[in-house]
Amino acid sequence: MAIHEKSLIEPERLLRHDNLVVDGVDVSGHWNTMITPRTITDYDDDFEAVIQRYPGAENVHRCWQCGSCTNSCTMYAQNVQFNPRYWIYAVRTGLKDEIIKDKDIIWQCVSCNKCTSICPKDVRPEGVMKALAHWLEDEGHMPKSPSRIFDEEFTEQIYARGRIEDSLVLLNFLKKTGQPLVPQWLRVFGVRLMQYLPVGLGMRFARNFFIPPRTRSWGRTGEVLRQYVREQKEATHG
Amino acid sequence: MQDTVLIVGAGPAGLSAAAQVAGVGYKAVLVEKEDVLGGAPILSGYARLVPSGEWARDAIGRMVKRVEDDGNVTIHKGARVTQLNGEAGRFTAKLSNGKSVKAGAVVLATGFTHFDSVNKPEWGFGTFPDVVTTTQVEQMVTAGKIACPSDGRTPERVAILLCVGSRDRQIGREWCSKVCCTVSANLAMEIKELSPKTQVFIYYMDIRTFGLYEDRFYWKSQEEFRTKFVKARIAEVTAAPDGRLLLKGEDTLVKRPIVIPFDLVVHAVGMDPNMDNPEIAKVFGVGLEKHGFIERGEHYTNTCGTTRPGIYSCGAAYGPETIDDSISQGMAAGARAIADLHGLTRKAS
Structure with missing residues (x-):
């Protein structure tokens, strides 16, 4: 029988083994479902200081949890999981797991700074959001961003030779980020450029230079025209 | 008789009331049930006081010395008031040490008891x-x-x-x-x-x-x-x-x-009501409010009053109070008592 209450539990707290035998009894599948407790059993007293070393998060210890940041947050209006007050609290009490759990939404901060403007204790929550994103990256919870990979390549070349070689920076950056030298977009760009390049027009210009074209069926039309103009002039001016 | 104020309790409020009464030239009789003066800050060994940051023994010590050095203040330590007769302007109090005190007004600076x-x-x-x-x-x-x-x-x-x-x-x-x-x-x-x-x-x-x-x-x-x-x-x-x-x-x-x-x-x-408040209410004939603290008289014109004319109160006897405010209220209660005594004297003459 299914445990309907499972819908009330966060999925990451449900433990289940597909195959499990305990004391000779087969309890595979939902029979062995266990739920990890939500109880906070300790504080990490040092975590706050770790985050405070990132620029922008220096004032996180001032927070008194009024909720003004979350209240004013642009992203919270879109997604109630985006809760700066909660993350600040997690920083203060050292609930690292809670930060890691939300790693895929913390970076969504749009830096509108409404929270920083409204904060009565000058915590600067926007800076805390940035600090958390950096911490997640430093701790390896997030993949390295392309800009960080570029910076690393750049810096390495400086260390090695005191200067960079542009082509090498680009080449190695592309290699490290798994990008081909000629990416798809560049290839499409080239093909389209060729397609729409006015090659025919240029060739016609060249031919016309050497063999100026005549209007079709022109024949003696020119002589007739010349004759007519002369007659008109004589008729007018005598 | 009408130049004497009986003050019950020698904590911050009572010491302040005594100094006020004596400072104006009236006589204060200070009755304290413990053997030392100073009230809760001294008896419970408080450290530095809020908000001054001064050590309790220094700050309250100065208040104690001020009344001890004042010739207009008579101090009874280790004594309680067991009986009070008379009315505003002519009270007679019997003390547990056998002595009797005649006073025109009474200030109850009986404070509080820490919650157990x-x-x-x-x-x-x-x-x-x-x-x-x-x-x-x-x-x-x-x-x-x-x-x-x-x-x-x-x-x-x-x-x-x-x-x-x-x-x-x-x-x-x-x-x-x-x-x-x-x-x-x-x-x-x-x-x-x-x-x-x-x-x-x-x-x-x-x-x-x-x-x-x-x-x-x-x-x-x-x-x-x-x-x-x-x-x-x-x-x-x-x-x-x-x-x-x-x-x-x-x-x-x-x-x-x-x-x-x-x-x-x-x-x-x-801060609980003083655990002796039922006894105090009986001896002095004053009412207690619903939590058990001394009941305040009408505050706007009967400031520092109780339910009985001639008996005043101040500080934590009325309800939870800070030390600084207890001191101010002690002074106010002392001044109120003197003012009423002065009024009685003028009416008589």
Whole structure:
């Protein structure tokens, strides 16, 4: 029988083994479902200081949890999981797991700074959001961003030779980020450029230079025209 | 007779009332049930006072010396008023030391009694030696060393529980004791000063560091001394297998249960009515308000009054009060008593 209450539990707290035998009894599948407790059993007293070393998060210890940041947050209006007050609290009490759990939404901060403007204790929550994103990256919870990979390549070349070689920076950056030298977009760009390049027009210009074209069926039309103009002039001016 | 004011209780309020009465040239008779003057700050060994930061023994000591040196003040230590006869302008009080005092007015500066934490057994006081009260920590600060009573070790982590004996219908304390938030924020700073490595957590329902205490105590304690304020009313204190204490409750801001280990748990005890108030009410013929404190007379024109003419009150006898305000009210009650006596004298002549 299914445990309907499972819908009330966060999925990451449900433990289940597909195959499990305990004391000779087969309890595979939902029979062995266990739920990890939500109880906070300790504080990490040092975590706050770790985050405070990132620029922008220096004032996180001032927070008194009024909720003004979350209240004013642009992203919270879109997604109630985006809760700066909660993350600040997690920083203060050292609930690292809670930060890691939300790693895929913390970076969504749009830096509108409404929270920083409204904060009565000058915590600067926007800076805390940035600090958390950096911490997640430093701790390896997030993949390295392309800009960080570029910076690393750049810096390495400086260390090695005191200067960079542009082509090498680009080449190695592309290699490290798994990008081909000629990416798809560049290839499409080239093909389209060729397609729409006015090659025919240029060739016609060249031919016309050497063999100026005549209007079709022109024949003696020119002589007739010349004759007519002369007659008109004589008729007018005598 | 009409130039004498009987003052009952020699705490901050009573000492202030006596100084006021004597300063104007009237006579004050100060009756104190204990053998030392100074009231709760001296008897309970308070450390530094809020908000001055002065040591209690120095600040209150000066108040004691001022009345002791004043020829207009007569002091009866270790004595109680057992009987009061007469009316406004001509009271006669019998004291437990056999003496009799004639006075025109009476000021009840009878103060309060600290809440006895054994009345909240789930919070471990009396069960675990490392559960103490703010009064005990005041004494530790005065002695200059923060230690766990069980084995004398310096605590790594201290929890201060607010509203112990306040705002609690379960135990019939439906009042806010007014000072404990500020006192606790201040104690957290004093603990940090004595033991910088100790982490102090304050478990609160609300923080009521009213008026100018907000930034001077609450913010300063959090921002400069790194006190952590956690919004949780603790359910129970139990023992961990390693001898530390476990605090159980709900962290209301994250909606999660907490079971956190601590070395020292401090009860921020509230202010009860003076445990002698039923007796005091009977002897002096004054009413008590519904919580058991001295009932205030109509405040606007009968300031510092009680339900009986000629008997005045001040400070924590009326309800939870700060030391500074008790001193101001003592002065006001002294002035009020003299003014009424002066009025009686003028009417007679």
